[in-house]
Amino acid sequence: MHSRSTSSSRSGWADNGQYEYRVVTIGRTTSRSDARRLLTDEAEYGRWELARTLLYVGGERRVWLRRKIIRVRSTL
Numbered sequence: 617m618h619s620r621s622t623s624s625s626r627s628g629w630a631d632n633g634q635y636e637y638r639v640v641t642i643g644r645t646t647s648r649s650d651a652r653r654l655l656t657d658e659a660e661y662g663r664w665e666l667a668r669t670l671l672y673v674g675g676e677r678r679v680w681l682r683r684k685i686i687r688v689r690s691t692l
Contacts, residue, residue, distance in 0.1 A: 635683065635684055635685060636683060637667065637681065638680070639678060639679070639680055640658070640680075642654070642676065642677040642678075644675030659681075665683065666679065666681060
């Protein structure tokens with residue numbers, strides 16, 4: 617299992633910088649229940665949501681996760 621972060625400008629979606637994306641690659645030997653557990657943990661604790669999935673011929677899965685970027689503004 618590999619994961620890497622990508623910026624929204626390289627992701628191919630026009631989102632005006634409102635989301636950040638993370639690409640997770642799940643190997644073909646990973647069971648569906650383990651993949652589901654991994655993605656559930658990312659959603660629960662990292663506040664990621666599923667943006668896109670891609671299943672390759674060999675069984676490898678690539679999953680794009682996204683989460684809203686919250687910008688803090690000074691109130692002073």
